[in-house]
Amino acid sequence: MTMGIIPGRFFxxxxxxxxxxxxxxxxxxxxxxxxxxxxRGRETGKPWEENSFIxxxxxxxxxxxxxxxxxxxVCSHVERVCVSMITNGxxxxxxxxxxxxxxxxxxxxxxxxxxxIVNKEWLYELKGAGADxxxxxxxxATPELFEKLRGRGVKGPHRWDKYWRTVxxxxxxFGKNRVGVHLIVGLxxxxxxMVRAIxxxxxxxxxxxxxxxxxxxxxxxxxxxxxxxxxxRRIQLARYLINHCITSAEEIEFDKGGRIRNYGIDEGELNKxxxxxxxxxxxxxxxxxLKNACNRPFANCTPYQAYIGELRNYPFPPNEGDVRTxxxxxxxxxxxxxxxxxxxxxxxxxxxx
Numbered sequence: 001m002t003m004g005i006i007p008g009r010f011f012x013x014x015x016x017x018x019x020x021x022x023x024x025x026x027x028x029x030x031x032x033x034x035x036x037x038x039x040r041g042r043e044t045g046k047p048w049e050e051n052s053f054i055x056x057x058x059x060x061x062x063x064x065x066x067x068x069x070x071x072x073x074v075c076s077h078v079e080r081v082c083v084s085m086i087t088n089g090x091x092x093x094x095x096x097x098x099x100x101x102x103x104x105x106x107x108x109x110x111x112x113x114x115x116x117i118v119n120k121e122w123l124y125e126l127k128g129a130g131a132d133x134x135x136x137x138x139x140x141a142t143p144e145l146f147e148k149l150r151g152r153g154v155k156g157p158h159r160w161d162k163y164w165r166t167v168x169x170x171x172x173x174f175g176k177n178r179v180g181v182h183l184i185v186g187l188x189x190x191x192x193x194m195v196r197a198i199x200x201x202x203x204x205x206x207x208x209x210x211x212x213x214x215x216x217x218x219x220x221x222x223x224x225x226x227x228x229x230x231x232x233r234r235i236q237l238a239r240y241l242i243n244h245c246i247t248s249a250e251e252i253e254f255d256k257g258g259r260i261r262n263y264g265i266d267e268g269e270l271n272k273x274x275x276x277x278x279x280x281x282x283x284x285x286x287x288x289x290l291k292n293a294c295n296r297p298f299a300n301c302t303p304y305q306a307y308i309g310e311l312r313n314y315p316f317p318p319n320e321g322d323v324r325t326x327x328x329x330x331x332x333x334x335x336x337x338x339x340x341x342x343x344x345x346x347x348x349x350x351x352x353x
Contacts, residue, residue, distance in 0.1 A: 002078065003069040005061065011303040014315040017287065018080040018110075018294035021066065022058055023094055029086040031116075032154040033139070034220040035187060035213060038086060063098060070105045079287030082135070082294055084112035087157060092117055096129045103130025110135060110285045110294065112182075115166035116158050123166075123173040133285045134170050135209065137182035138163050141189035141197040149187060154220070167206055176205035180285060185235050186213030186227030190258030192249075195238045199249035202242050209283040210239055212300045212312040226301075229310050230332030233280065234260045237330065240279030241265070259333060277318030280326055 001008045002016045010016070029038050069075065083098050085091040091114065099109050111126055112135040126134070140146040143160040150158045170179040181201040185194060198208045212232050215222050241247040241263060251264030263270055273279060284294030297315040298306060305311065309325045318326060 002075050003066065004074040005059075005065075005069070010297045010315070011306055012316070014295075014297040015077060016295065016297055016315070017078055017290055018082055018284065018296075019066070019070070019075070019078055019106075020082050020084065020294070020296065021098070022084045023086060023088075023091050023098070024058075024060055025086070025088050025090060027088070029088060030157060031087040031114075031150070032156040033158075034149040034154050035139075035184070035216065035224075037216040037219065063101065067101065067105055070102075078106070079290060080108040080110060080285060080293040081106045082110040082112060082285065084135075085114045085117075087114050087116055089117060092122060096125055099126065099131050100129040108132060108285075108287055108293070110180075112137065113166075113170075115163045118166070120169040120173065123170055127173055132174070133178050133180065134174055135180040135182055135285070136163060136167050136170065136206075138167070138197070138201075139182060139184045139211075140187050141183065141193040145188050149221075164200075164204075167201065168204055171205040177207055179206040180209045180283075181206050182209050182211060184211045184213050185232050186224070190254075191231055191235055191238075191260050192254040192258035194235050195242070195249045195252055195254075195260070198235075198239050198242050207243055207283070208239050210236060210313070214300045228332070228335055229312075229329045230334065231259070232312060233326060233329045233332075237274065237279045238263065239283065241273065243283075246273070274327060274330070275323060277314070277323050277326070280314050280318055280322075282313040282315055 001010070002019060031038075070078070070081075081102050083095060083102070085095050095111060095113070099111060103109050107130075109131045110133045111131045113126070115136060123134070138146070138160075140149060146158070146160040146163075147153055150156050151160070167179060167181060183194065183197060189197075201208045210232075213221075213224065213226055215224055215226070238247075238252060238260060242249065246269070247264045252260060253262035253264065255261050282292050282295040284292045284296065287293035295315040296313070298311075299313070301310060301312040311322075314322065
């Protein structure tokens with residue numbers, strides 16, 4: 001839609017400021033992550049390349065067409081491009097090639113990398129090709145969940161220690177705050193466990209980017225509900241406060257169930273941060289003019305969920321009405337959540353013009 005290939009517009013006229021590209025192969029990904037739309041364990045009956053990834057469809061487009069549309073000015077508001085790998089040996093060389101080609105057109109290039117198939121020398125090569133930032137999708141908050149959902153528990157190749165070692169190496173290569181750790185809320189962790197994972201990344205010099213779990217049809221976790229909105233909001237606020245050095249996991253207080261009860265800062269300061277709405281926006285790589293250029297509109301919730309006030313990551317600054325809704329959600333400690341499968345989708349994915 002952003003590049004003008006499919007007609008339509010985003011709900012509330014949101015704009016995407018980062019073109020997100022995903023390398024695709026006929027043989028697919030060798031990873032078996034239990035929650036991923038591209039997992040080899042997902043049996044949809046479709047060819048691999050026709051499966052969705054993080055909820056939305058990812059149609060296959062030639063690199064030359066992407067370059068042509070960027071040159072045409074049809075998406076002149078775009079300020080960054082992100083290229084994502086899958087766990088496929090061919091992706092090592094291909095990612096370098098794609099980043100190099102795109103760098104000639106867009107000066108800000110991010111790469112979402114797969115630690116399992118790369119090393120530190122390759123990171124230097126990636127930087128030399130033009131990437132200025134990297135993302136690493138650790139996803140789970142604990143080594144036990146990682147092993148269960150990404151490693152031996154699903155006969156997958158990924159290992160917790162290798163992922164965190166690559167975070168450290170990437171910070172050494174790209175610099176402090178030039179690495180983003182992706183984390184998914186709702187995979188079975190407590191709020192405290194997720195906060196401590198956020199703190200671990202922060203201590204290593206990396207930013208953290210939050211996603212809300214969304215059940216992919218026919219995946220091993222298709223019947224797992226999304227995390228309660230209250231849990232997600234509290235972790236969003238904690239992430240923002242930690243990444244901005246306003247508090248730490250050690251200062252945050254948790255109840256016996258591992259839920260956040262106090263952020264360890266002055267109430268007036270906390271209210272000021274909440275009122276800004278900034279903690280609840282999509283957290284992503286910045287550009288020259290935007291703190292969150294990679295704002296991924298509706299990547300982990302439906303437009304209908306957004307319509308009823310459960311926009312998980314705001315792709316634009318929340319308005320006063322949004323903040324009032326967010327405040328109520330922050331103090332909602334119920335364990336209920338709206339399952340996307342049970343909702344009547346009154347709002348289309350995009351409006352055809």
